[in-house]
Amino acid sequence: MTTATGRNFIRGQWLNTDEVANDTDPGNGDVVGVLARATSDHVDEAVEAAHSASQEWADLPASARGAILRRAADELESDADEWGRLMTREMGKPFPESRVECVRAAAILRFFAGEGHRPYGEHYASDAPQTWLFTRRHPVGVVGIITPWNFPAAIPAWKLAPALLFGNTVVFKAADDAVLTGLRIVEALDRAGLPPGVLNAVVGRGSVVGAAIADHPAIDAISFTGSTETGRGILETASRTAKRVQLEMGGHNPVIVRSDAALDAAVAAVALGAFASAGQKCTATRRVYVARDLYDDFTEKLVAKATNMRVGYGLDEGVEMGPLVNDVQLQGVLEALERAEKEGQLRCGGKRLVDEPYERGSYMGPAVFTDLPHDAEFACEEVFGPNVAVWPVDHDDEAIELANSTKYDLSAAIFTRDLDAAKSFVERIRAGIVHVNSQTAGAEVHVPFGGLAGSGYGPHEQGRAAIEFYTTTKTVYLDPAG
Ligand code: NAD
Numbered sequence: 315m316t317t318a319t320g321r322n323f324i325r326g327q328w329l330n331t332d333e334v335a336n337d338t339d340p341g342n343g344d345v346v347g348v349l350a351r352a353t354s355d356h357v358d359e360a361v362e363a364a365h366s367a368s369q370e371w372a373d374l375p376a377s378a379r380g381a382i383l384r385r386a387a388d389e390l391e392s393d394a395d396e397w398g399r400l401m402t403r404e405m406g407k408p409f410p411e412s413r414v415e416c417v418r419a420a421a422i423l424r425f426f427a428g429e430g431h432r433p434y435g436e437h438y439a440s441d442a443p444q445t446w447l448f449t450r451r452h453p454v455g456v457v458g459i460i461t462p463w464n465f466p467a468a469i470p471a472w473k474l475a476p477a478l479l480f481g482n483t484v485v486f487k488a489a490d491d492a493v494l495t496g497l498r499i500v501e502a503l504d505r506a507g508l509p510p511g512v513l514n515a516v517v518g519r520g521s522v523v524g525a526a527i528a529d530h531p532a533i534d535a536i537s538f539t540g541s542t543e544t545g546r547g548i549l550e551t552a553s554r555t556a557k558r559v560q561l562e563m564g565g566h567n568p569v570i571v572r573s574d575a576a577l578d579a580a581v582a583a584v585a586l587g588a589f590a591s592a593g594q595k596c597t598a599t600r601r602v603y604v605a606r607d608l609y610d611d612f613t614e615k616l617v618a619k620a621t622n623m624r625v626g627y628g629l630d631e632g633v634e635m636g637p638l639v640n641d642v643q644l645q646g647v648l649e650a651l652e653r654a655e656k657e658g659q660l661r662c663g664g665k666r667l668v669d670e671p672y673e674r675g676s677y678m679g680p681a682v683f684t685d686l687p688h689d690a691e692f693a694c695e696e697v698f699g700p701n702v703a704v705w706p707v708d709h710d711d712e713a714i715e716l717a718n719s720t721k722y723d724l725s726a727a728i729f730t731r732d733l734d735a736a737k738s739f740v741e742r743i744r745a746g747i748v749h750v751n752s753q754t755a756g757a758e759v760h761v762p763f764g765g766l767a768g769s770g771y772g773p774h775e776q777g778r779a780a781i782e783f784y785t786t787t788k789t790v791y792l793d794p795a796g
Pocket residue numbers: 460461462463464465487488489490518519520521523524525526528539540541542544545547548562563564565595596597696698724764765769
């Protein structure tokens with residue numbers, strides 16, 4: 315397998331630095347690439363480059379900016395096999411999931427390319443007789459974009475594309491564990507004709523490079539996706555310089571399974587929601603509240619599904635769950651599960667896989683818990699791995715109250731054939747994304763995406779909602795009579 319270099323991209327140039335680090339494959343410990351880590355001085359250079367490119371980029375017609383996004387989308391889509399393999403090697407997700415994500419990232423770029431030809435701004439009737447009264451949308455300026463490793467193609471795509479289309483310039487920092495996958499979008503945009511300085515990428519640690527972006531006085535807005543703890547720290551830092559901030563953070567997503575649910579479909583959706591991408595999705599299913607009469611059957615079937623899942627290297631045919639992103643992450647998850655075992659019953663998985671063929675990677679078996687107290691750490695805090703807990707419930711009110719009981723409000727699902735129950739759930743559940751008879755994870759590219767409370771801050775992302783964060787509004791009173 316080849317190794318690649320993760321370099322910094324500033325003013326249209328790819329730059330090495332003095333500090334290098336290995337980017338390793340969590341499935342077998344191989345070196346996937348070498349990363350050239352930046353310092354805060356590189357962030358300063360990147361911000362300066364973004365500022366110098368700002369006016370010319372903002373002056374281009376939006377459709378011309380969109381044409382660049384469209385060309386990049388075409389290249390990325392035709393490269394989805396290779397790009398997907400790189401993603402799997404960097405962060406472990408099975409290749410079919412990686413490939414789908416790459417195609418989706420290209421679709422996101424294409425959606426935002428189309429925004430260049432769609433209406434934005436509004437006309438109003440003025441109280442003054444001659445006046446045309448309308449709003450215009452303008453770029454915010456220089457946007458800092460900080461992304462996690464778990465969707466290393468889709469999340470950069472859904473931030474970079476609207477930022478650029480609406481005329482902003484960008485300083486982008488991808489997560490260390492999947493930086494090469496994120497930089498692939500930068501390469502494609504560069505080849506598609508993006509002028510130098512419009513998009514700059516810095517590689518490096520969150521505590522150095524990410525913190526420098528959050529603190530930089532000449533960055534106007536920050537869009538961040540990652541953990542709630544990091545997000546809140548960024549908000550605190552960014553508010554010192556009164557930046558606009560958008561945060562997409564952790565989740566602890568509930569599913570309710572009512573007595574009238576299609577049982578096998580519910581089990582399949584919970585298994586997919588909990589264990590795809592080794593549970594490393596912000597929208598992963600973590601808690602399941604099952605009607606008492608179905609509880610035993612449901613739990614038995616879920617445990618059987620988890621036990622029979624094929625765990626293995628993400629590039630191998632037929633693998634359903636890959637390794638966790640790295641050993642530190644795996645260790646953290648295993649420790650949280652050990653603590654949970656003192657309070658509840660671990661029904662399957664939850665242990666490190668150490669025998670051949672797993673000994674060189676960060677693998678564990680998918681875990682199902684039962685009999686946990688509702689206020690157990692595991693029932694309230696995000697444990698970012700392949701783990702889910704199940705409880706019996708006696709009625710809808712109890713289920714919805716429990717579903718609403720954590721500090722996170724990202725995604726939630728109900729399984730039922732009763733329309734009234736579904737309607738009541740949609741109205742009462744606290745979540746930014748709600749599913750009826752589908753898994754908690756899963757998002758289409760053209761609709762708003764985002765959480766509430768501890769899961770999100772600021773306007774939602776994706777689709778037409780993205781305009782709210784990436785533009786400012788100017789109200790124009792125009793009297794043509796002069
Ligand atoms: P993380 O918070 O550790 O890191 C996210 C990004 O922030 C990385 O690029 C990291 O280098 C950077 N960073 C770290 N410390 C920083 C600092 N002090 N200042 C500035 N930047 C800093 O998160 P992660 O481990 O990469 O991702 C997993 C988390 O992301 C989970 O909590 C998951 O739920 C969340 N997530 C949320 C969404 C969503 O849309 N709500 C989507 C995907 C992931």
